[in-house]
Amino acid sequence: DAKTTQPPSMDCAEGRAANLPCNHSTISGNEYVYWYRQIHSQGPQYIIHGLKNNETNEMASLIITEDRKSSTLILPHATLRDTAVYYCIVREWSGNTPLVFGKGTRLSVIA
Amino acid sequence: DAGVIQSPRHEVTEMGQEVTLRCKPISGHNSLFWYRQTMMRGLELLIYFNNNVPIDDSGMPEDRFSAKMPNASFSTLKIQPSEPRDSAVYFCASSSLVNEKLFFGSGTQLSVL
Numbered sequence: 001d002a003k004t005t006q007p008p009s010m011d012c013a014e015g016r017a018a019n020l021p022c023n024h025s026t027i028s029g030n031e032y033v034y035w036y037r038q039i040h041s042q043g044p045q046y047i048i049h050g051l052k053n054n055e056t057n058e059m060a061s062l063i064i065t066e067d068r069k070s071s072t073l074i075l076p077h078a079t080l081r082d083t084a085v086y087y088c089i090v091r092e093w094s095g096n097t098p099l100v101f102g103k104g105t106r107l108s109v110i111a
Numbered sequence: 112d113a114g115v116i117q118s119p120r121h122e123v124t125e126m127g128q129e130v131t132l133r134c135k136p137i138s139g140h141n142s143l144f145w146y147r148q149t150m151m152r153g154l155e156l157l158i159y160f161n162n163n164v165p166i167d168d169s170g171m172p173e174d175r176f177s178a179k180m181p182n183a184s185f186s187t188l189k190i191q192p193s194e195p196r197d198s199a200v201y202f203c204a205s206s207s208l209v210n211e212k213l214f215f216g217s218g219t220q221l222s223v224l
Binding site: 034036038041042044045046049087098099100101103 | 115144146153154156159167202204212213214215216217218
């Protein structure tokens with residue numbers, strides 16, 4: 001029962017911003033948006049998460065629409081090392097609710 | 112911190128054999144998760160523990176699969192008997208709490224011939 005919809009693949013030129021969209025139209029008020037990525041042959045890696053405000057850290061920025069039905073992960077200056085599968089996940093903050101991964105978006109950064 | 116440590120990195124076995132995968136979570140983390148990844152099914156949650164107690168094992172595919180966490184620093188995932196369809200990458204992850212960010216190990220690539 002997928003809570004999020006992501007495009008299966010995207011390309012981005014090296015040095016340009018990569019904007020990865022995610023639709024979560026059924027998100028509830030106590031659910032956060034999480035982003036992880038998985039570089040080939042490695043375990044997934046946490047990137048960022050947010051509730052309703054935009055968030056930024058050293059890896060990326062997360063923009064959540066006002067109605068919270070969609071979000072965009074922004075990698076401001078993509079490098080070849082950012083080539084990976086990016087997962088957008090919605091999850092309740094409270095209680096024992098583990099992460100459930102969907103299919104994600106395969107981002108290819110091209111030189 | 113060494114991160115989540117899994118062993119072995121690669122395991123090749125024959126159908127019917129017992130397979131044991133091992134995981135050492137990050138010290139101080141209270142939650143541990145086992146995931147399985149295949150091309151067809153993606154990344155699936157098998158089971159997770161909180162304070163060494165199994166919380167939800169509904170993702171365990173069959174009775175052939177079992178997982179234990181005898182203490183805070185060690186967990187095993189056992190498959191007995193193994194079958195070719197069990198071939199996958201098995202990831203272990205830990206977090207300070209169930210709803211905190213996950214740290215994944217490098218995975219065990221299992222091939223059952």
